[in-house]
Amino acid sequence: MSQFKFSVGPWNVHSGADAYGPATRKEIDRDEKIRKFAEMGFSAIQFHDDDAVPNINDYTEEQIKEKARDLRKYLDSLNLKAEFVAPRLWMDPHTKDGGFMSTSEEDYEYAMWRAYRSIDIANELGAPMIVLWLAREGTLCAESKSPVWATKRLVSSINKMLEYDPKIKVCIESKPNEPIDRSICGTMGHVMAISAATIDPARVGGNVESAHAVLSGLDPANEMGFALAFNKLFTVHLNDQNSIRFDQDKSFGVENLRQAFNQVKVLKENGYGSHGEYVGLDVKAMRTTRDEDSYKHLQNSMDIFRMLEEKVDRFDYDFQKKCVENRDFEALEMYVMKLLMGEV
Numbered sequence: 280m281s282q283f284k285f286s287v288g289p290w291n292v293h294s295g296a297d298a299y300g301p302a303t304r305k306e307i308d309r310d311e312k313i314r315k316f317a318e319m320g321f322s323a324i325q326f327h328d329d330d331a332v333p334n335i336n337d338y339t340e341e342q343i344k345e346k347a348r349d350l351r352k353y354l355d356s357l358n359l360k361a362e363f364v365a366p367r368l369w370m371d372p373h374t375k376d377g378g379f380m381s382t383s384e385e386d387y388e389y390a391m392w393r394a395y396r397s398i399d400i401a402n403e404l405g406a407p408m409i410v411l412w413l414a415r416e417g418t419l420c421a422e423s424k425s426p427v428w429a430t431k432r433l434v435s436s437i438n439k440m441l442e443y444d445p446k447i448k449v450c451i452e453s454k455p456n457e458p459i460d461r462s463i464c465g466t467m468g469h470v471m472a473i474s475a476a477t478i479d480p481a482r483v484g485g486n487v488e489s490a491h492a493v494l495s496g497l498d499p500a501n502e503m504g505f506a507l508a509f510n511k512l513f514t515v516h517l518n519d520q521n522s523i524r525f526d527q528d529k530s531f532g533v534e535n536l537r538q539a540f541n542q543v544k545v546l547k548e549n550g551y552g553s554h555g556e557y558v559g560l561d562v563k564a565m566r567t568t569r570d571e572d573s574y575k576h577l578q579n580s581m582d583i584f585r586m587l588e589e590k591v592d593r594f595d596y597d598f599q600k601k602c603v604e605n606r607d608f609e610a611l612e613m614y615v616m617k618l619l620m621g622e623v
């Protein structure tokens with residue numbers, strides 16, 4: 280029995296459209312997805328602000344809160360929690376050149392409006408934090424803005440969010456590139472530095488996405504460990520990624536099983552989840568997947584996580600200790616391989 284609770288976002292079930300071709304599956308209604316997530320055993324839902332309140336630009340602040348309250352009722356009826364709300368700052372024309380780091384004052388104001396509305400929605404849904412995936416924060420043309428100015432802009436924007444609400448936590452989902460060419464906050468190291476520079480570091484932490492770590496050329500388990508060392512791993516986005524190329528969001532563990540094992544291991548060894556953290560998934564179905572299999576990648580990811588959890592439970596720490604004492608890492612490595620292949 281898994282000791283972890285899982286979360287997922289509505290965007291994890293999608294129609295299969297990509298930059299090179301149209302949809303290959305039917306769109307599924309948000310509430311139907313959420314009902315199915317509950318049935319599959321997820322405990323919480325991750326939301327973008329406009330997943331929670333579609334067409335958010337068309338409503339007043341009060342109307343937005345009212346719509347969020349309706350959604351809360353639906354979640355309650357399914358015994359689901361809301362994990363976080365993330366301002367979607369990459370679709371609207373105002374966010375063409377980023378939000379918090381936009382050089383247009385009007386577009387910056389728009390980004391802050393979305394951040395404040397995300398906090399309002401989180402409060403209505405009972406979610407403790409907002410997540411900032413800084414999609415377009417950085418440059419497409421390196422000379423178009425100063426990285427010093429942009430970094431300071433990120434800190435001051437987060438400070439405004441912390442001031443707006445005395446309880447809300449801000450969780451940065453780092454990513455080194457895509458859709459931006461050069462991002463400002465690429466890794467957990469960057470996130471920890473930004474956190475320390477804010478007015479309330481305890482409320483600013485990180486979301487490690489496995490694929491984003493790989494895109495940075497880093498090991499996802501070590502990124503998680505780094506944030507855990509500072510008590511700042513607020514959530515995770517588990518998935519997998521074949522090397523440094525486009526962001527693939529493959530099912531958890533399918534590309535690099537040992538790397539996935541070590542992610543589960545670092546989470547388990549450090550009591551992740553004991554303060555209400557969820558094991559979040561951020562996975563995409565393949566374009567070839569049929570309508571009837573629209574949720575299979577999510578089930579597979581959860582199943583793989585649980586199977587790896589069992590492997591971690593069986594991990595022989597006495598043997599590991601002996602190997603470390605003898606500096607026999609050949610034996611330790613072979614033991615891990617055998618464990619993963621079901622040979623021990």
Ligand code: 3MF
Nearest residue numbers: 365410411412452488526561
């Ligand atoms: C992109 C992502 C995003 C974020 C999501 C929540 C669309 O690489 O990972 O998924 O996770 O926006 O902030």
Ligand code: MG
Nearest residue numbers: 452488516561
């Ligand atoms: Mg993600």
